[in-house]
Amino acid sequence: MKNRLKRLTHIIIILFGILSLRLSYLQLIRGARYARLSDRNRIRKIVLPAPRGRIYDRNGILLADTRPSFSITVIPTETNDSALTLLANIINLPLAELKRRLEPIVAFPSPVTIYRNADPATVARIQENNFRLSGVLIRIDPVRNYPYRELYAHVIGHLGEVTEEELVKDSTYRRMDYIGRTGVEASYEKVLRGKDGYEFVEVDARGREIGPLPEKRPEPPIPGKDVYLTIDHRLQQLAHELTKNYDRAAVIGISVKTGEIICLLSRPQFDPNIFLSTIDPTVWKSLVNNPSKPFYNRAISSGYPPGSTFKPLVALAALKDQVVTPTTNLLPCTGSFRYGNRTFRCWSAHGKLNLLGAIEQSCNVYFYQIGLRLSLDSLVEFCRRLNLGKPTGIDIPGESPGNIPSREYLDRRYGKGKWTRGTMLNFAIGQGEIMLTPLQLATLYSCIANEGYYYKPFLVSRIDSAGIQLKTTRPYRIDVPINKPDLGQVKKALTRVVEFGTGRAAQHGEITIAGKTGTAQNPPRPDHAWFVGYAPAEAPEVVFAVLVENAGHGGTVAAPIVGELIRAYFSYER
């Protein structure tokens, strides 16, 4: 017992002895230095922001990088109200808002960013008033830069300032930091962001830096990783060029052998650079009030009735269920079809046709009759098999699943038993509640072109860090069970569409193109024009889907765009 008491006492003496030794080291040996640090000088913690990773196209063309920009920072402990009032005046920010940005960190004598991307005139004014702006510093920070402006608005997306909720959720963000909001910037935020560094410096009473603090080694910022897109910049530019006369359009190009997205465009666009500095209110208003919704990614977020581009799929379903054969002739087309007490129209009087001819001429009457023979459940099941009615899984956010109306859906919408087989007539020509995104149509045709191999579409092919490859995206293939001879027949018909049928405007001399036009009704407004095509027809490499809203006939408006894109695709060196 005595022994144990002694030992416990020794432990206490040793522990308190350690404290006393350290205390005497800090206060007696190092005391003079610490006294200097606390009296005349101060320590400042400076954040060294990490530059965001660069984004390249598939051939190494720089699509997003960072450029130096002026940030205005304030050290809360070294500033005063008159300086803040003057600053608020110079940067045209309400004083209350300025103070709010400084609020949670008042005790830290480290610079807090309060204004990003200041223009040279503002910087000059701050420097002129230097002596009246105590605690206000100008710093040069890396800030995002999109050299091609609106061209990649919907692929790369844009950045925005972190919200209070995000700050609470992830403490590694600081107020005023940027975070990816849409596109690749959002889905690859963790990869692109990098890690901020910091350093501690000693400053004198006037706030001038004396030097680094030996107690605390600086930690350099780690730049974000670089991202390579599957996009081909030349095609993207061409798509932009070809659609410039239309208000609302979407273009998608996919490599059918991998699922790589080689171009993705949605019109109207916006310049993502505007989010990186104080937004001009008139520009902002014109964007927000634009009825065409520039922030809306039509290529992936918007479902449209696919119109006649849906017919090849209906044909495949019909062949599978053996309700027709490729050579079956149904009732001749007289320009309309009567079912019950309703008349369903066709765009011309096609006369007697078989299935292949009906695809080639895009005859509605033929497909109305298929619709009557086909069961809804079987059609829905077939769509599901082709991954329609759910998101494709593309690696950017905001994708719409489209809509494949099942029996349950129709019951919910119209009431049980309230809908008739007339609905099926509409579905058979890609109208009614059927909705697909341009991306989904592109993947559907890529699956047809591949004869049953579905590739998940993706935008980022590679992640690099300082020139070293970190990660490469491997194509992800799903095998879709479809009868090969049926596919062969439909592909033959699609080739004939461009050769002799409604898609002649997509024709291109040397390379055979296969595809399908679509003119989707959108009452009371004008029709949407569709064309989805792949090439070369005999050994497909690439598929393009083009949608132009309210522009009329797919054959006239959309088909030539796809023709041009395919011509360009095969003319480029790869």
Next chain:
Amino acid sequence: MSVNRRQFDITLFVLTLVLVTIGLIAIYSTGGIRYLFRQAIFVPIGLAGLVILFLIPRRIIYGLTEPLYVLTLLLLLAVLFFGTGPGARRWFQIGSISLQPSEFAKIAVTLMLAKYLSYKREIKPNFASLAGPILIMVIPLLLILVEPDLSTALCLIPPFAAMLYWQGLRPLHILLLFTPFLSFAAGFSLYLWIPFFILLAIIVFVRMRFFRAIAALATSTVFGLLSPVVLSMLKDYQRTRIISFFAPWFDPHGMGWNAIQSQIAIGSGRLFGKGFLHGTQKRLGFLPNRHTDFIFSAIAEETGFIGSLLLLIVIGILIRRILLIAYNSRDQNASLIAIGFASILGYQTFVNIGMLLGLLPITGITLPFISYGGSSLLTCCLMIGIILNISARPE
């Protein structure tokens, strides 16, 4: 009810009063009149508690041990659902005052452990003998851990270890009891784990039979390997959080800053200090939570080496005094209680001041008697009350 005056440990009582007074002065200096007033409310409450615990027959305390322990567990459970606090649920808000049940858990666990160990009489390094005490300690520890409040949870370890030692368990066996968890915590970084492992290997091979030593090392290795596995399963930001929770010295952004500021404040106090109310670091608001966990930095800045050393000596004498009372007590239960309380006070003092001096990672732990906080002050007073009771008369 008669109290033998000669047996009333007047020294211990005076030391307590001195520390509480120093605390009030320091709180006034760092937090101003508002915090002084709020803290001063707890002084009469604490002293009243102290006197009551001193006066009541000890068998009442013993009789209440189990109900108190169960009540503590219930409170710890309740605070998880009804508690408040920034980022964690630690406090009960009652009007303008807030109470932290984990503070009182220190007392309840010590009482419970002391009663259990004194009842068992003999303790051996085997499962049957240790399962009981471990369970008594671990249940409240886990409840405090999920609040989450690692530093307060760890306060339950020193009384546990000290009381087992007092009861005759060898230090080596107590050490082995904790090695798996130490190994897990050290496993966050290889630079930490390798020295830990070498040290452990030396100790076990010198002091234990070969196969037992191997078994002990293997267990530690498994736990050490487990921690990178656990870490790799988490997302980036979760990992950062876990690491900064268990090993705050890996988070240079938040913690490094406070540690530097605290060291500058202490160091700049030099031999005689800057004088009462004249601390500049403190005044500039550089010290975070300066009236709670960082209060010693302010004291050291204003009173210098002489003042801070004196404070250390006062606390040291107080702890030595409690150890003597434990030694002199014939009642084994009481003796164990005193050992437990002494280890709590010693541990908290060492960890709190050690972190401010830059010797230990910064975690939230109060300096006994001195730090702002009603629950902490009340807990300290109640402990002293029980010890005074123990010293005053035999049961």
